[in-house]
Amino acid sequence: MSAVFDPTRVAHLGGRFAPVTEEVDAVDLDVVGELPRELDGVYLRNGPNPRFSPVGSYLYPIDGDGMLHGVWMSEGRARYRNRFVRTPAMRAEEKAGHALWGGVESMIFPGADEVGQDLAGDFKPIPDINVVEHAGRLLALGEADCPYRMGPGLDTLGKETFGGRLPGGITAHPKTDPSTGEMAAFCYALEPPWLTWSVVAADGSVSTGPTPVAGVEEPLMIHDMALTDRYLVLVLAPAFFDLDAAMSGGSFLAWRPERGTRVALIPRDGTEVRWAQEEAFWLWHTVNAYDTPEGQVVLDYVQWPALSLGGESSGEGAGGATARGLTRAVVDPATGTVRRTRLDDMRVELPRIDDRLIGSPHRRIAMAAGSGRNAGLLSGEYDALRWFDTGGGGPVTRLWDAGDLSVGEPAFAPSPGSVDGGGYWLTYATDRTDGTSWLLVLPDEDPAGGPVARVRIPVRVPLGLHGAWLPTEE
Template sequence: MTTHTAPAFDPARVAHLSGRFAPVTEEVDATGLAVLGELPDGLDGLFLRNGPNPRFSPIGSYLYPIDGDGMLHGVWLSGGRARYRNRFVRTPAVIAEERAGRALWGGLQSMITPSEPDVFPELAGTFRDLPDINVVRHAGRLLALAESDCPFRITPDLATAGRETFDGALPAGITAHPKTDPLTGELAVFCYAFEPPYLTWAMLGPAGTVTRGPTAVDGVDRPMMIHDMALTARFVVLVLAPAFFDLAAAMEGGSMIDWRPERGTRIALIPRDGGPVRWAADDAFWLWHTVNAYDRPDGSVVLDYVQWAHLTLGAPDAAAPPNPGGLTRAVLDPAAGTVRRTALDDAPVELPRVDDRLIGRPHRRAAVAAESGRVDLLPGEFDALRWYDCADDPGASVLWPAGDLSVGEPVFAPSAGGGPGYWLTYATDRTDLSSWLLVIPDADPGSGPMARVRIPVRVPLGLHGSWLPTED
């Protein structure tokens, strides 16, 4: 039994459930992975990525990249050798569905929830946890992250330890994209909600304790979707695009997101010392991901990000207006409340990353997943990597076309012995669906991979991950 009748839904017709995006169900351990080229000795740690991967064939609906159970894909690198492990993030919903042998919850658009006796009483009528977007480590905690909900704590061998509320101090959860200040070790987080206060922020100290509990962001009068954030030495930066949740429409089969461009986009500059929020306003635009932000000596704030004209989710809509975007720089004046935006490049890119050691400080380079010009790629699929100069010649870039490979988010890995470091990403060959871990030198990224590690199972495309150096 379910609380709603499942609408007509054919998973086979959902592009993000097939081919390079298709979920995998087998959990695999493998050592002595085959390597083409040579792994550098300076790589000693774990490359770990999370992403949506339904445990069972979805019912009701499936909306990429929001829906799906989390699956972690990890490659441990040390001494020029590699081993692999993948594991589901075993939330209560995943455990219940494994017990039933089928999907019990529908996708977010369908609003299908299970009832007794299919699930235990405490799960009846609830929505599933979705810690399927990102994975980070802070103060020894390895966290699988959801879209503004409680993360799930993960053990070093990728087992699921349970929901993480930070000793009860953050019971509503955190964002999928927290930011760690590399100088102070603090972790900045935010969380949006469907009831007041609609938006809060918080800080965790370097030891993992909550040093500032959930603090309301004044001036937010409706629930709205905010995917990412940025951090500077002075501010927590939140971009509030006009993407408002409409649960009433969703319950009637409509869209759960109401795009209201007439409301414009506002940017909250939240002083980390707890001072009043400074607001800057501009015409409407959407961003999924920030690149980085930093303070200038004149008091202004630089925010680099990937801009889109409006929010889109799931498969493309032929009737939707064009959605141009690209790498963009905004200069924010906290005193005047103004935004000055400059398009650095209009090439279609996403999943931007910098060297995490530069978060909140000026960055010289940003890496993104990009397109080479093919016309047969799905939304969220990329077949090239691009590196932008963000310092000397902002917008200048180097492109590496990946050929038959579809590539994911590039993540920077410092060399344990010093030196330029490396960019890591998973890639899947469109000709045979084999998956690889690519290792690309930061000193010459346009030359492409110096090593390719063969992954024993296909790694579905998307979403986010981290390089986790071996801890002493």
């Protein structure tokens, strides 16, 4: 691919997605409504934010430097701070004053004379997708690489290899078992072993892995996973890496629907992987999974008919792919079959539950949604929040139309002492009319009633991607 590249022609580098470069600290933020005093902690979100104008290519949501945005809340007051995740590659670009690496599709790498031998000729680390805390470590996570450890003030402390036990890294969506404190993770690679899984114990030590997944013989992309009491659940859609095509100017990912989609149930005790086969579909994000008394696995997720990268507008993706809504798959490890059921047809993404229920039956699913009113929304842009309740006398859906606001992923902040529900949903939002950004706080008891508080952020927060509520430790 030619290095000639016009960033102004890339929608995800402008508007509500445009990067910000200023790092800001602000206290006593303006609040519309009343910020619940029981919220004592910080809401953090990571997302693509190029430090310099990209060269070669830019593919949302894969490309872009990481930037953390945090709102600290206590006693009804709030303060804000944002910081880049400063990898050695970003520091080299800051020293040069411009981008040195191209986007992942362009295959542009700086030489040793520009960045030194350690960084030359390799892909740029991009910890720009998610942020999690585990065993006292605050981690900024990328697609398939080592996370970067961050300090409590969001300063970058360095690459996290977990004592050298996970040198290849993990992907952006590990899952922590709330009953054991174990963090399960996986990682795909462009060379053997193509796919591995691992477990980090509650104390931060690596107890398992990296362990190759038998039966995977080619490089393919898997963005998210789920966790049950018995299994790591991985959905292997037919999205295969093709470096030969990328080197000759083609796509570095090939969608091959004739191969179908496989579901891997990886026993946490290390025994043989159980496989199930289904017609081709893609998922970016799982909701949750759990085991049934009959030995099956229930997996909720947002389904796409095909891989879509950077091309979605008003729900339409590359090749006509459209997010088809919330779906439930029941996987039977004994028969190797998958039974899928559509739960909700609305255009949704970025699903979350109360993380205290990971691996157990969940009651409420929160999602960013498209209201259908705005034809010009891009991929990753939503103008409503939707809740799907799974229990009781049948499914119940709730919707809050955000009006002129574009909203992101909702994350749950439980009230102290609550068990299931009882708390607030948090999300960043940006006004499409004037570019102002807000942190929205919606009560779990009546989320469709809208926010009880809107916290004014002193800078615009670019849309996307994932965040976490981290309560203050007592």
